Amino acid sequence: MKMKPIPYGRQYIDDSDIEAVVSVLKADYLTQGPKISEFEEAFAKYVGARYAIAVNNATAGLHLGVIALGLKKGERIITSPITFAASANCARYVGAEVWFADIDPNTYLLSLEKTRELLESKPKGFFKGIIPVDFAGLPVNMEEFRKLADEFNLWIIEDACHAPGGYFTDSSGNKQMCGNAHYADIGVFSFHPVKHIACGEGGMVTTNSEKLFKKIAMLRTHGITKENMAQNHGGWYYEMRELGFNYRLTDIQSALGIVQLKKNVAGVKKRNEIASRYKEAFKNKINYQFLPKNSYNAHHLFVVEVENRAGLYEYLRTNKIYAQIHYIPVHKLPYYEKIGYSEADLSNSEKYYDRCISLPMYPTLNQEEQDFVIEKVCAFVES
Numbered sequence: 001m002k003m004k005p006i007p008y009g010r011q012y013i014d015d016s017d018i019e020a021v022v023s024v025l026k027a028d029y030l031t032q033g034p035k036i037s038e039f040e041e042a043f044a045k046y047v048g049a050r051y052a053i054a055v056n057n058a059t060a061g062l063h064l065g066v067i068a069l070g071l072k073k074g075e076r077i078i079t080s081p082i083t084f085a086a087s088a089n090c091a092r093y094v095g096a097e098v099w100f101a102d103i104d105p106n107t108y109l110l111s112l113e114k115t116r117e118l119l120e121s122k123p124k125g126f127f128k129g130i131i132p133v134d135f136a137g138l139p140v141n142m143e144e145f146r147k148l149a150d151e152f153n154l155w156i157i158e159d160a161c162h163a164p165g166g167y168f169t170d171s172s173g174n175k176q177m178c179g180n181a182h183y184a185d186i187g188v189f190s191f192h193p194v195k196h197i198a199c200g201e202g203g204m205v206t207t208n209s210e211k212l213f214k215k216i217a218m219l220r221t222h223g224i225t226k227e228n229m230a231q232n233h234g235g236w237y238y239e240m241r242e243l244g245f246n247y248r249l250t251d252i253q254s255a256l257g258i259v260q261l262k263k264n265v266a267g268v269k270k271r272n273e274i275a276s277r278y279k280e281a282f283k284n285k286i287n288y289q290f291l292p293k294n295s296y297n298a299h300h301l302f303v304v305e306v307e308n309r310a311g312l313y314e315y316l317r318t319n320k321i322y323a324q325i326h327y328i329p330v331h332k333l334p335y336y337e338k339i340g341y342s343e344a345d346l347s348n349s350e351k352y353y354d355r356c357i358s359l360p361m362y363p364t365l366n367q368e369e370q371d372f373v374i375e376k377v378c379a380f381v382e383s
């Protein structure tokens with residue numbers, strides 16, 4: 001049996017995506033046209049947030065998020081070591097310090113208890129905010145983090161880049177979609193092709209606060225507003241009130257995003273079917289990410305833990321299965337190692353990193369391909 005190479009993640013583009021992009025190319029606006037607000041409205045509705053602001057990538061969205069929340073040079077935030085570097089970098093862009101709290105060894109998410117320990121080890125006011133990450137698509141219980149944040153007077157940015165379509169049920173029985181900004185102040189999503197919704201590059205910031213919404217929308221476009229376009233000025237009049245950026249998404253990308261978003265419900269369902277098949281095959285043999293009850297995992301990734309991780313990685317490659325490692329702990333990256341803010345014990349993250357590997361997970365992975373992956377993983381682990 002001859003198999004095509006199998007990546008760990010893959011975008012799904014069909015004719016409807018292509019048509020949507022082409023129609024923008026034939027219309028009046030390539031950027032700053034009607035597709036952006038259409039995408040923003042559809043996205044806000046999907047996750048259940050009042051406002052959504054489209055940006056050119058999630059890194060930019062995180063950057064605007066920390067500025068809008070007032071993070072300043074020398075102040076401090078807490079995030080998880082098991083995430084992409086951008087979750088931490090956003091604080092560094094404004095000169096703030098990034099401290100890490102350890103993960104839970106079963107869910108691989110930022111641990112509530114470890115975060116509390118770190119907060120309690122310092123005087124109140126030492127930290128300004130928390131950036132929890134819905135790692136692999138598994139929702140952080142934001143209700144619990146909100147209680148903790150309120151105790152210590154912190155803001156929360158939910159890095160929901162892995163989790164459009166994921167949700168948990170809170171203690172009142174309400175369904176809380178990842179990034180709905182109900183308990184968190186701000187949610188951030190990515191539309192990099194390896195994530196659920198592919199725009200080439202792209203991102204979305206969500207919030208329920210009108211104040212944050214206005215601030216982020218203004219910072220996205222150079223800090224410029226036309227709000228005071230009063231009679232005593234003219235139609236051309238605008239004010240630049242703050243030093244902002246050009247962090248806009250284009251109409252071309254937004255048109256693609258609108259079509260991709262529509263397919264996300266089916267995509268996440270398919271991802272969960274794939275996850276169920278992996279779990280069935282690996283039961284009592286191989287460790288995988290624990291799913292707390294009341295949680296629905298959006299499954300950006302399917303992570304397993306094995307003894308000989310490097311061996312499995314190489315063995316799968318010889319079979320043209322391109323598994324990936326998520327992530328090298330952020331505090332172990334040379335840039336962060338050199339700064340070295342963290343005092344906390346991060347041994348769960350380091351142990352996790354020695355064992356983790358992300359198996360192929362994307363909606364178009366077919367059964368034959370998945371069976372091939374399962375066969376190879378089991379053959380290696382049992383040998």
Ligand SMILES: *Cc1c(COP(=O)(O)O)cnc(C)c1O
Nearest residue numbers: 057058059084086087161190192
């Ligand atoms: C991909 C990713 C980002 C950055 O997204 P971009 O759109 O590539 O800037 C941030 N955080 C996490 C957890 C991610 O996976």
